[in-house]
Amino acid sequence: MKNDMDALPLSIGHCELISLPGIKVPVMEAKILSDAKLSLLSIFESSTFKEGDDLMISFGLHPIQDSGDIEIYAVEPVKNRKLIRLENGKRLWCYSIETPVCVGSIKKTMEIFLVEGLTGPYRIQLAARAIKKQIQVNPHKSHLTEQPTLRDQAVKTRG
Numbered sequence: 626m627k628n629d630m631d632a633l634p635l636s637i638g639h640c641e642l643i644s645l646p647g648i649k650v651p652v653m654e655a656k657i658l659s660d661a662k663l664s665l666l667s668i669f670e671s672s673t674f675k676e677g678d679d680l681m682i683s684f685g686l687h688p689i690q691d692s693g694d695i696e697i698y699a700v701e702p703v704k705n706r707k708l709i710r711l712e713n714g715k716r717l718w719c720y721s722i723e724t725p726v727c728v729g730s731i732k733k734t735m736e737i738f739l740v741e742g743l744t745g746p747y748r749i750q751l752a753a754r755a756i757k758k759q760i761q762v763n764p765h766k767s768h769l770t771e772q773p774t775l776r777d778q779a780v781k782t783r784g
Contacts, residue, residue, distance in 0.1 A: 637729060637761070645724055646725055655751045657751050663736075665737070666740065668741055670685045673703065682700070684699060707719060719738045
């Protein structure tokens with residue numbers, strides 16, 4: 626029996642459907658960035674608070690590109706706070722969380738920085754470096770893994 630380290634890397638495209646089961650996001654389209662060091666998630670209505678000794682963050686997100694129809698809210702422990710530089714050169718202090726990310730058959734806990742008002746066509750940008758031993762990014766293709774759409778998920782849960 627082979628272990629995961631002996632398995633061939635999963636081939637993924639420059640955009641893929643992923644899920645974030647830890648924060649109850651069944652599916653969303655992600656931009657996979659081969660050279661990025663940080664993964665970013667676009668959020669809104671964030672606030673921090675203390676729960677015992679832990680710093681927590683509550684936030685909302687829109688999982689569907691170019692749509693505000695569906696909102697998902699989450700509360701997670703803060704992992705880190707860091708000054709990050711966005712593609713447009715703007716610098717922001719952002720909190721991060723650790724949450725499981727599913728891409729195709731791979732599930733990996735990743736650090737994701739929460740950015741209010743992240744611009745661009747994708748609500749999440751994943752740094753491929755975090756799972757580089759398990760994936761191979763094909764920059765010329767997209768959607769090489771299969772996942773149901775969020776609207777399909779909603780129809781199934783309504784019965």
